[in-house]
Amino acid sequence: MSIEDWTESFVGTRNLPRNVRDKLLREARVVKFAKGTEVFGPENIPDSLMFLYSGCIRVSQSSESGREIVLYRVEAGESCVLTTACMLSEEAYNAEGVAETEVVAITLPKPSFDRLASEEDSFRAFVFQAYSRRLIDLLRVVDDVAFGRMDVRLAQRLLDLADEDLQLKVTHQTLAGELGTAREVVSRILNDFQKRNLIGQTRGQISILNMSELKRLAESV
Amino acid sequence: MSIEDWTESFVGTRNLPRNVRDKLLREARVVKFAKGTEVFGPENIPDSLMFLYSGCIRVSQSSESGREIVLYRVEAGESCVLTTACMLSEEAYNAEGVAETEVVAITLPKPSFDRLASEEDSFRAFVFQAYSRRLIDLLRVVDDVAFGRMDVRLAQRLLDLADEDLQLKVTHQTLAGELGTAREVVSRILNDFQKRNLIGQTRGQISILNMSELKRLAESV
DNA sequence: ACGCCAAGGTGACATTGTCACTGAAGCCTT
DNA sequence: AAGGCTTCAGTGACAATGTCACCTTGGCGT
16 A cells, blocks of 8 residues: 655645654555545544545535535545544534545544644644634535525535536536535526526536626625 | 632643643633623634633624524533634634623633643643534534424524523524524514414513423424 | 604515426436 | 336425515603
């Protein structure tokens, strides 16, 4: 499982002394997840801290009724603190993380984590910052869900998820899952967008036709 | 400003060695906030970590359109990590904390905080746990707002906020602010509750008449 | 008694969520 | 190529919630 020196990839480890980094390389395990795999979930709580070396994890929450909402994404170089959070507080939770691409992660056993957090200021700062970012992310989600209009939020997502050719390969159902709404709602709004020539649609595919207008909509308070 | 040894009040400090605690007592400042005062907010970001010695802080977020939603409450013995979170990540945010009762808090200067977090395992665990709890709280808020029915959520709040005589002195507007909805919606639902003899209402006051039925409603998925 | 103001009520309408269908596009198999 | 299956999307009716404009009421101070 030879990837090059991963301690170079994280701001929390990159500036540590060489001997500490060497020790880390011995202690940590490198884990891979195939695209679509569940990285963590209600039945699958890891007992160590994870750092994302490459790929992307989509963290979402779902209701009993089957609806779903994406909370945030963990990108390469970031740490996935939700798992540790849930490890600490004993409460039940229904968030899950799914590998959106192939994922390579570093898992650090709790003792190593504790020692690092104790001895290395830059590492500790990194972890606190990771927590902070997720708190802020969630504040944003609350704000959107509680106060945002669905067409505006959908426009934002389309822009977020579009590739460089302004194309998206997503189903209406998937978009509904991003926003925590129902497929029918997404369909309605997308049809409206299409009528206004903001987007084009075929089965499972959307193309942005009028970027500037869509942006204007996405930013309209 | 003589309150007795506050280090006894927090699980993160209570088990520290006596000499460390004495040092803390010298370094930390004790701050009071009158009921209704803003403890922190967009224009008022503290530069130190706060621990709540007594009282209760209501943390809420508001939209440009004037609506508001309560995210969680910080109770005595807990730490208010949101401020530090926002301190760390430079992002703008629109959460604010208001003293719901008179509040006595301990503020720890950043250097003291860093030293403690580095040297004392139990303190560090306390802080991580504080972050975790808030993350979990926010997950719950997202779940409620995204998937919950308003009548169910309102019933829950009524039960939460009622005193031991099953009375609440709140306006419809305040309840709307708790749940992130509009006053009219609260009024509608409360009138429905009243028709079903679950509650009684007078101006600015609500009394729970049928506890068990209200509970059933609050727990109905 | 009077006026003021906050609290609450009301109806009309827009947006969003739910349900029960229907239709259409892309596959597999034969 | 034809049929059949599954996933994806469209539709209309209705319920729940949010928004707006405006109206009453209760309590307070003068």
